[in-house]
Amino acid sequence: xELDILLIKGLIIFAVFGITLLIATYSTYAERKVAAFIQDRxxxxxxxxLGLAQPLADAxxxxxxxxxxxxxxxxxxxxxxxxxxxxTACMSSAVxxxxxxLLIGGExxxxxxxxxxxxxxYVFGIVALGVYGIMIGGWASNNKFSLLGxxxxxxxNISYELAMGMSIIALLLVTGTLSMRDIxxxxxxxxxxxxxxxxxxFYQPVGFLIFIICAxxxxxxxxxxxxxxxxxxxxxxxxxxxSMGMGLYLFAEYVNIFVASAVMATLYFGGYNFPFMNxxxxxxxxxTILGTVVLFAKIFFFIFFFMWxxxxxxxxxYDQLMNLGWKILIxxxxxxxxxxxxxxxxxxxxx
Amino acid sequence: xxxxxxxxxxxxTLFAAIGVVASKNPVYSVLFMILTFFALTGHYILLNAQxxxxxxxxxxxxxxxxxxxxxxxxxxxxxxxEQHKPMLSxxxxxxxxxxxxxxxIAALKDVNTQMMQPAVFDSQxxxxxNLGKVLFKDYLxxxxxxxxxxxxxMAGAVMLGKREPGEQNRF
Numbered sequence: 001x002e003l004d005i006l007l008i009k010g011l012i013i014f015a016v017f018g019i020t021l022l023i024a025t026y027s028t029y030a031e032r033k034v035a036a037f038i039q040d041r042x043x044x045x046x047x048x049x050l051g052l053a054q055p056l057a058d059a060x061x062x063x064x065x066x067x068x069x070x071x072x073x074x075x076x077x078x079x080x081x082x083x084x085x086x087x088t089a090c091m092s093s094a095v096x097x098x099x100x101x102l103l104i105g106g107e108x109x110x111x112x113x114x115x116x117x118x119x120x121x122y123v124f125g126i127v128a129l130g131v132y133g134i135m136i137g138g139w140a141s142n143n144k145f146s147l148l149g150x151x152x153x154x155x156x157n158i159s160y161e162l163a164m165g166m167s168i169i170a171l172l173l174v175t176g177t178l179s180m181r182d183i184x185x186x187x188x189x190x191x192x193x194x195x196x197x198x199x200x201x202f203y204q205p206v207g208f209l210i211f212i213i214c215a216x217x218x219x220x221x222x223x224x225x226x227x228x229x230x231x232x233x234x235x236x237x238x239x240x241x242x243s244m245g246m247g248l249y250l251f252a253e254y255v256n257i258f259v260a261s262a263v264m265a266t267l268y269f270g271g272y273n274f275p276f277m278n279x280x281x282x283x284x285x286x287x288t289i290l291g292t293v294v295l296f297a298k299i300f301f302f303i304f305f306f307m308w309x310x311x312x313x314x315x316x317x318y319d320q321l322m323n324l325g326w327k328i329l330i331x332x333x334x335x336x337x338x339x340x341x342x343x344x345x346x347x348x349x350x351x
Numbered sequence: 352x353x354x355x356x357x358x359x360x361x362x363x364t365l366f367a368a369i370g371v372v373a374s375k376n377p378v379y380s381v382l383f384m385i386l387t388f389f390a391l392t393g394h395y396i397l398l399n400a401q402x403x404x405x406x407x408x409x410x411x412x413x414x415x416x417x418x419x420x421x422x423x424x425x426x427x428x429x430x431x432x433e434q435h436k437p438m439l440s441x442x443x444x445x446x447x448x449x450x451x452x453x454x455x456i457a458a459l460k461d462v463n464t465q466m467m468q469p470a471v472f473d474s475q476x477x478x479x480x481n482l483g484k485v486l487f488k489d490y491l492x493x494x495x496x497x498x499x500x501x502x503x504x505m506a507g508a509v510m511l512g513k514r515e516p517g518e519q520n521r522f
Binding site for chain 2: 074077116117118121122124125127128129131132135136139147150151154155157158161178
């Protein structure tokens, strides 16, 4: 019995890890296709049917390039930087519930790698660690442009983490729990008689807006990709990297996008819940599998949104970035917390 | 299992803490300090204080140490540019630290090391809900006073960083 549980848990952890990497791999392909669509081009179409083997070709190319370490670079930290970036990126998908429960042989199996009752704080902590990979790599390159990129990454992450934390606090006031599983389950309740529609976005629209802006900043995506701003800093923190060092940095960014999309879908857009999920009269397992499919559809939408924004908006100037973070988002998120608290008190008084 | 894990974490904590003091390169010192905080987070989880572990992780590892690393990278301190302290101050520091160590041993010598009592022990005391209740019911006044202290420190930092009326805008 004990062994069975370990085996099933191991399988789920392995599956979550594999899905994370697979989606990140094909995000690179999707990014090029989306860019091509927006710019009215064809995009990659040579490697395999519809260019589907393009990520493999990229990986082979990166592996066979020379792994170059600059003369005065700190060798250990130069290698440790991209490794750390990849490690922290892969850690956070562990607590995301990818579905409800499957009923197999009279046992309920949760489609979640690990359940911790401080799930949100875990994700938040791992996201906070993510900047070390960039900072260490940028510093170890012994290059002024890399160092400037690393410093920009650090100050940007710290500034936007504050607003992100505040928007999460407002969400926690509504949900009353820190566990990702409970938050996802709560959103499956009825709203106006429709089951599975009690999404947090209806209670926290401003909080979601702040959260998504901060998610763009934390993943270093356009319009907040100043750490790798090529018009000012050559290549930013990865100027000196070649071969797989570069590959790991780029790949970690796509893993981060996937995790950020999954967290947004779970916290604000109902997770694996979908409208009329309990009223269709389907068996338990079918509802769960449909829910997982719906969750991935939501995640893919957010990944597409990240790409859409990248190929539509220009990049901010650095002082504009800081002003947006400190003078607009943080006061707005504090106001959001106060208004949310007041609304909860008012509801408790009146109803 | 848990006992072995404790010894491993303790070894890691002490190793990293010695590394902070012993390494010549300031960036290595900061990285060792991050490792120390990481091991301490593990200790908090072993004590079943999950919230404290998460806060230690986010605030110390995720924010304060990033600022430390930021400052050290900004000053671009490297091994060869680091100033070497005179021998006298090294000896003085060693003696002062040693005396502190002796005081700590003297204080811990008579500490009551009785085992935990299962009858009165509450394993859920470190959970978020219980910690929140204790903070906002039993210790509300100290908690609020501490936040006033933080506010004062923040206001002070803003005042220090503010530009004087005649100063030029640097950007």
